[in-house]
Amino acid sequence: SQTIHQWPATLVQPVGSPLSLECTVEGTSNPNLYWYRQAAGRGLQLLFYSVGIGQISSEVPQNLSASRPQDRQFILSSKKLLLSDSGFYLCAWSPTSEAFFGQGTRLTVV
Amino acid sequence: EDQVTQSPEALRLQEGESSSLNCSYTVSGLRGLFWYRQDPGKGPEFLFTLYSAGEEKEKERLKATLTKKESFLHITAPKPEDSATYLCAVPRRAGTALIFGKGTTLSVSS
Secondary structure: OOEEEEEOOEEEEOOOOOEEEEEEEEOOOOOEEEEEEEEOOOEEEEEEEEEEOOEEEEOOOOOEEEEEEEOOEEEEEEOOOOHHHOEEEEEEEEOOOOOEEOOOEEEEEO | OOOEEEEOOEEEEEOOOOEEEEEEEOOOOOOOEEEEEEOOOOOOEEEEEEOOOOOEEEEOOEEEEEOOOEEEEEEOOOOHHHOEEEEEEEEOOOOOOEEEOOOEEEEEEO
């Protein structure tokens, strides 16, 4: 069966520090991968999606970036965090239409 | 613009008090509607996929239905463990990424 791993579960980072969140999927090949952010009262916002290695589409202009160095690995990064980057970050994978989510990373920028 | 709207934002029920949650969408050429359950601090958990008007899916006390403009999640004789935020989502017109509503937070008291 397929599983998705996302870490860390919680993270507190100072403003201006770098960020790296990692997500891996097991039990499938060539999945569609997504990064979403969930802020209170705003629902899930799509940040990036990838249909293959090295193929990244960005949905929202911001100081975040994403990379897919391997088929089942998706990384969310930032060179310098802002206070507004705080939120709940979710990685998801999709075989066709429905998406399956990781457990999320609660990021607090202080 | 593709849009998903859920109502009500919050719903409080007594144990055993049945009710319905609404999800309306404006995307044309619907390629599926998805329901998720999200517990606090966790990633969304996939519940159902509906593809065509008139389709129904059931799981324990939950039943999802679909019309051409909206979907309902019916909760029959809910229990406290049904308390969660319920999200609905549809695929965007292009690609597989999902657009989410803001969710309905259900609280069931005993």
